[in-house]
Amino acid sequence: MKELWNRHISEGDLRAYADHELSEIQVKPLEAHLKTCPDCQHTLAAVSTRSSVVQGKFQTLPVSTPELTPTWAARARLENMIERKESTTVFNKIFSKRNRTAWAILGIVAIALSLLAFPGVRAIASSFLGLFRVEEVAIVQVNPGDLPQQLGSSAQLEMMFTEDVQVEEEGEAFEPASIEEAESAAGFDIRLPGEVDGEPELLVKPGTTVTFQVDVERLRGILREIGREDIEIPEGLDGEEVVFSASTAVAAQYGDCEFDPGAAREEGYDPDDVNTPYLPRCTSLIQMPSPTVEAKPGLDINKIGEAFLQVVGMTPEEAAQFSQSIDWTTTLVLPLPANEATYTKVEVDGVDATLITEPKGQRNSQYMLIWVKDGILYGLAGPGGMETALTIGNSLQ
Amino acid sequence: MAVKINHMIKQRPVKTGDKAGVDIQTDVANAFEALFRNHWNRVCNIVYRLVGDPDEAEDLALEAFWRLYGRYRSGEIQENTGGWLYRVATNLGYNALRARKRRRAYEEEAAKELIVSNAGENTAAEVDSREEQERVRWVLGKIKPRSAQILLLKYSGFSYSEIASAVDVAPSSVGALLVRAEKEFEKKYRELEGRQP
Numbered sequence: 001m002k003e004l005w006n007r008h009i010s011e012g013d014l015r016a017y018a019d020h021e022l023s024e025i026q027v028k029p030l031e032a033h034l035k036t037c038p039d040c041q042h043t044l045a046a047v048s049t050r051s052s053v054v055q056g057k058f059q060t061l062p063v064s065t066p067e068l069t070p071t072w073a074a075r076a077r078l079e080n081m082i083e084r085k086e087s088t089t090v091f092n093k094i095f096s097k098r099n100r101t102a103w104a105i106l107g108i109v110a111i112a113l114s115l116l117a118f119p120g121v122r123a124i125a126s127s128f129l130g131l132f133r134v135e136e137v138a139i140v141q142v143n144p145g146d147l148p149q150q151l152g153s154s155a156q157l158e159m160m161f162t163e164d165v166q167v168e169e170e171g172e173a174f175e176p177a178s179i180e181e182a183e184s185a186a187g188f189d190i191r192l193p194g195e196v197d198g199e200p201e202l203l204v205k206p207g208t209t210v211t212f213q214v215d216v217e218r219l220r221g222i223l224r225e226i227g228r229e230d231i232e233i234p235e236g237l238d239g240e241e242v243v244f245s246a247s248t249a250v251a252a253q254y255g256d257c258e259f260d261p262g263a264a265r266e267e268g269y270d271p272d273d274v275n276t277p278y279l280p281r282c283t284s285l286i287q288m289p290s291p292t293v294e295a296k297p298g299l300d301i302n303k304i305g306e307a308f309l310q311v312v313g314m315t316p317e318e319a320a321q322f323s324q325s326i327d328w329t330t331t332l333v334l335p336l337p338a339n340e341a342t343y344t345k346v347e348v349d350g351v352d353a354t355l356i357t358e359p360k361g362q363r364n365s366q367y368m369l370i371w372v373k374d375g376i377l378y379g380l381a382g383p384g385g386m387e388t389a390l391t392i393g394n395s396l397q
Numbered sequence: 398m399a400v401k402i403n404h405m406i407k408q409r410p411v412k413t414g415d416k417a418g419v420d421i422q423t424d425v426a427n428a429f430e431a432l433f434r435n436h437w438n439r440v441c442n443i444v445y446r447l448v449g450d451p452d453e454a455e456d457l458a459l460e461a462f463w464r465l466y467g468r469y470r471s472g473e474i475q476e477n478t479g480g481w482l483y484r485v486a487t488n489l490g491y492n493a494l495r496a497r498k499r500r501r502a503y504e505e506e507a508a509k510e511l512i513v514s515n516a517g518e519n520t521a522a523e524v525d526s527r528e529e530q531e532r533v534r535w536v537l538g539k540i541k542p543r544s545a546q547i548l549l550l551k552y553s554g555f556s557y558s559e560i561a562s563a564v565d566v567a568p569s570s571v572g573a574l575l576v577r578a579e580k581e582f583e584k585k586y587r588e589l590e591g592r593q594p
Binding site (some may be wrong): 019 | 532
């Protein structure tokens with residue numbers, strides 16, 4: 001900027017002047033020139049008018065976000081990002097606030113696990129007790145709208161994952177060269193369906209142990225955050241451990257199982273929109289020895305189950321009724337969104353199985369079939385409906 | 398890990414202000430904590446004005462702080478940390494805004510439906526205001542990134558020197574850049590109005 005305004009003043013300087021952003025040394029000569037220069041007066045008026053028009057537009061934008069997360073909670077989220085991003089970015093995506101559905105599921109799993117740790121009576125024995133082994137599958141229908149929304153943004157829950165849950169994986173997943181190699185890694189006989197076209201691609205996923213150390217204060221905090229302080233947590237379990245173990249699993253995949261973002265997008269898949277999941281033309285069968293949960297004895301498992309059901313939206317009465325109809329020590333209870341899938345009991349592979357299907361009329365509908373036979377948990381999923389599911393499920397050899 | 402977070406939350410460092418760059422060598426952690434505490438709300442609010450979705454704004458704000466953390470840890474930190482933070486945050490917001498453009502068509506449809514279905518509940522003024530916000534954001538996505546940043550910061554109460562440090566220009570250029578940005582904004586806004594029935 002010139003010290004003396006012997007030429008016309010630039011629009012930028014006039015703008016700064018109008019915004020009171022010039023120093024006193026600059027203002028005096030500018031005003032002196034302005035007094036005598038109609039051109040500059042005109043420019044100033046035009047600049048000021050335009051800026052007030054634009055300012056008016058910006059005033060329609062809200063000044064502050066309606067849901068500002070408290071600084072300390074945001075700081076805890078950031079800590080998680082730092083931890084997670086250093087290992088994997090996928091995990092971080094799960095923790096994204098945008099990803100509320102995934103969050104809610106994680107939340108349910110976490111709460112299911114944590115609820116398993118609450119005994120009705122104080123644990124006295126020091127040895128661990130085999131508590132749970134999957135023999136059956138039961139579905140509880142959940143209305144996503146009834147889930148505590150706060151699960152998706154619970155900072156306490158995030159911290160629990162970071163601090164109290166330890167995941168130990170026995171190794172990296174790998175593609176075995178043969179079925180024999182897969183069997184020797186898995187330690188059980190692998191069965192494959194006859195009624196699927198193509199050769200299977202096998203994937204061996206070594207076992208995982210999840211150790212959850214009970215932090216009673218934190219659990220109370222989570223229940224407080226989701227507005228369920230009515231669910232009681234007994235004293236005396238602080239610091240105790242609950243161990244969830246899944247043995248080696250083997251997946252057999254048939255068809256178009258590689259995720260190809262380009263091809264998916266052409267079919268209308270939008271990676272930013274959780275409501276349009278990409279449904280590959282891939283049939284997969286997962287088999288693994290039944291996972292187990294171990295904790296100290298003395299657990300009133302019915303009460304725990306009922307609490308879990310209440311968290312996913314049942315009334316205490318409904319929860320009590322459901323709880324009495326199943327054996328919690330042998331039943332894997334899967335929450336299923338009521339609007340998005342239906343389920344039915346079928347017979348497959350000579351045993352009772354649970355078939356989950358999407359509502360009729362949906363494009364690319366998928367099924368999922370779950371059953372347990374001889375201590376092995378099977379999960380079959382693919383495109384199609386009940387008929388396809390039963391045909392493939394019954395063809396295991 | 399437990400110790401680390403608790404330490405960070407409970408022992409809130411007492412340093413304030415934007416002297417983070419200076420203190421970095423003596424107390425990196427404290428400097429970062431102070432910066433986070435002092436700027437979290439403001440960064441969130443600015444990004445929210447730009448993207449209009451509270452959850453997305455928070456994710457983006459965290460992303461900006463996460464990148465800043467990376468700089469701290471790698472020792473890359475120099476002066477003008479605050480300015481860097483707002484530049485990155487508004488860039489992320491701007492990119493998010495533009496990434497949404499390809500979904501615009503059906504979003505507009507959805508918005509129309511929303512307006513129709515809520516017609517009984519919302520006053521005409523509320524509907525107008527929401528439409529106006531979307532128009533402003535649309536225009537911001539259309540003009541040059543730096544222009545959008547400058548306007549956003551200016552009309553969120555930033556001084557010229559703060560704007561200058563955020564977009565990395567001399568404070569004496571801010572006036573001229575503002576004028577240019579406002580011209581761009583006005584032009585695109587008129588185009589938009591001209592296209593509407």
